[in-house]
Amino acid sequence: MNNFTFYTPTRYIFGREAESHVGRLAKLEGWRKVMIVYGGGSAVRSGLLDRVKASLESEGISHVELSGIRPNPTDDRVYEGITVARETNIDALIAVGGGSVIDTAKGIACGVPYEGDFWDFYCGKKVVEKALPVGVVLTIPAAGSEGSGNSVITRKDGLIKLSLRTESALRPKFSCLNPELTFTLPPFQTACGICDMMVHIMERYFTPTENVEVTDRLAEGLLKAIIDQAYVVMSNPMDYDARANIMWSGTMAHNGICGCGRQEDWASHFIEHEISALYPQVAHGAGLAVIVPAWMRFVGTSKPSKVAQFGRRIFGIDTSDDRQAVLRTVDMLKTFFHNIGLPTSISELGIDDHIDIELLVRKLHQNKGEKIGAYIPLSPLDTKAIYELAL
Numbered sequence: 001m002n003n004f005t006f007y008t009p010t011r012y013i014f015g016r017e018a019e020s021h022v023g024r025l026a027k028l029e030g031w032r033k034v035m036i037v038y039g040g041g042s043a044v045r046s047g048l049l050d051r052v053k054a055s056l057e058s059e060g061i062s063h064v065e066l067s068g069i070r071p072n073p074t075d076d077r078v079y080e081g082i083t084v085a086r087e088t089n090i091d092a093l094i095a096v097g098g099g100s101v102i103d104t105a106k107g108i109a110c111g112v113p114y115e116g117d118f119w120d121f122y123c124g125k126k127v128v129e130k131a132l133p134v135g136v137v138l139t140i141p142a143a144g145s146e147g148s149g150n151s152v153i154t155r156k157d158g159l160i161k162l163s164l165r166t167e168s169a170l171r172p173k174f175s176c177l178n179p180e181l182t183f184t185l186p187p188f189q190t191a192c193g194i195c196d197m198m199v200h201i202m203e204r205y206f207t208p209t210e211n212v213e214v215t216d217r218l219a220e221g222l223l224k225a226i227i228d229q230a231y232v233v234m235s236n237p238m239d240y241d242a243r244a245n246i247m248w249s250g251t252m253a254h255n256g257i258c259g260c261g262r263q264e265d266w267a268s269h270f271i272e273h274e275i276s277a278l279y280p281q282v283a284h285g286a287g288l289a290v291i292v293p294a295w296m297r298f299v300g301t302s303k304p305s306k307v308a309q310f311g312r313r314i315f316g317i318d319t320s321d322d323r324q325a326v327l328r329t330v331d332m333l334k335t336f337f338h339n340i341g342l343p344t345s346i347s348e349l350g351i352d353d354h355i356d357i358e359l360l361v362r363k364l365h366q367n368k369g370e371k372i373g374a375y376i377p378l379s380p381l382d383t384k385a386i387y388e389l390a391l
């Protein structure tokens with residue numbers, strides 16, 4: 001096991017009516033004026049936005065708004081938010097939504113106190129030292145941004161989608177997690193979120209680090225619970241307990257606990273991010289459902305051991321032959337994704353244009369380096385093969 005530091009200073013308020021605590025929590029943090037960031041309308045339609053505003057008002061906290069954040073969020077909205085935040089002198093942001101909304105709020109949070117271009121943080125030129133604090137009301141368990149120090153933004157110029165990872169600067173001060181808020185999710189978004197959280201665990205599971213049995217077992221336990229609960233949620237979207245289990249899994253999948261002491265992979269995420277950057281109509285979780293089985297098949301050919309372990313422990317595959325186990329694991333994973341309504345090939349992603357794999361590979365390695373991933377570091381030839389396997 002490797003040395004590590006683990007610091008997750010987010011306060012979680014979990015359960016029914018969790019969002020009613022926003023005002024109290026904001027006051028506890030000493031905030032007086034906040035920017036509420038939200039998406040394309042689900043929070044308005046459900047009445048959630050009004051409840052959040054009422055909670056803030058009851059504590060005498062005033063607000064400005066930044067609305068209409070779209071999935072796979074872009075830098076233009078972050079620049080706009082930074083300008084408004086400076087003009088209105090807010091002292092914190094409240095993100096009401098999913099990964100796209102939270103990540104936009106985090107981009108604004110680090111951009112406001114910085115004199116240069118906020119993008120410097122995302123492209124690795126600068127390290128975030130100061131940021132406005134962020135609070136979250138989560139509406140979709142998926143990206144895990146409610147418990148992570150990360151943010152993913154696409155630069156419109158060149159369609160470059162990059163993730164910024166901070167140890168603690170961008171971890172939310174608090175996150176309100178009410179499973180009932182996820183009752184209104186369309187089944188496809190629920191499934192995309194389930195896939196995304198599973199892959200956050202898998203990116204940590206597939207590691208070259210040896211002797212990490214505790215985090216292996218943590219990861220396996222979470223994955224098995226997610227798969228069980230996924231079937232319950234997909235057949236009964238109003239099942240509170242299943243929604244609650246899925247919601248908390250999404251947070252644990254990405255708050256770092258499954259990655260302690262081990263090198264992480266992230267190749268599948270990087271490979272997918274090029275797709276949802278070029279084709280923003282592709283939901284990140286759907287892109288992952290397409291890429292991960294192809295990645296698994298590719299790496300399982302030359303290094304089958306951990307993939308076979310994954311298949312045996314998650315899906316109960318009983319062959320002692322590692323290569324056979326890899327093939328069956330890929331099949332089982334695809335079957336699961338298919339059963340919950342996800343695509344498992346690029347052709348099912350609803351992209352009308354011809355997919356330009358050469359362009360995806362070129363952008364991927366320009367943005368992420370000559371080799372990507374840790375379980376097996378992948379060259380441009382390897383990632384091209386993975387995109388082709390996913391066709």
Ligand code: NZQ
Pocket residue numbers: 038039040041042043069070071072073097098099100101103139140141142143144145148150151152181182183184185186189193196254269276284285
């Ligand atoms: O905009 P509204 O109307 O709210 O609709 C949203 C959106 O269309 C809808 N939705 C959310 N909550 C709902 C709801 N609809 C009905 N009822 C509700 N309760 O769901 C759609 C997707 O929302 P989005 O925020 O885009 O989903 P997600 O949480 O999957 O976030 C995806 C973004 O996060 C990034 C992805 O790349 C993508 O840009 N990621 C961020 C990470 C991080 N910060 O650590 C890690 C991830 O790997 C990921 O890359």
Ligand code: ZN
Pocket residue numbers: 143196197199200269284
């Ligand atoms: Zn993800």
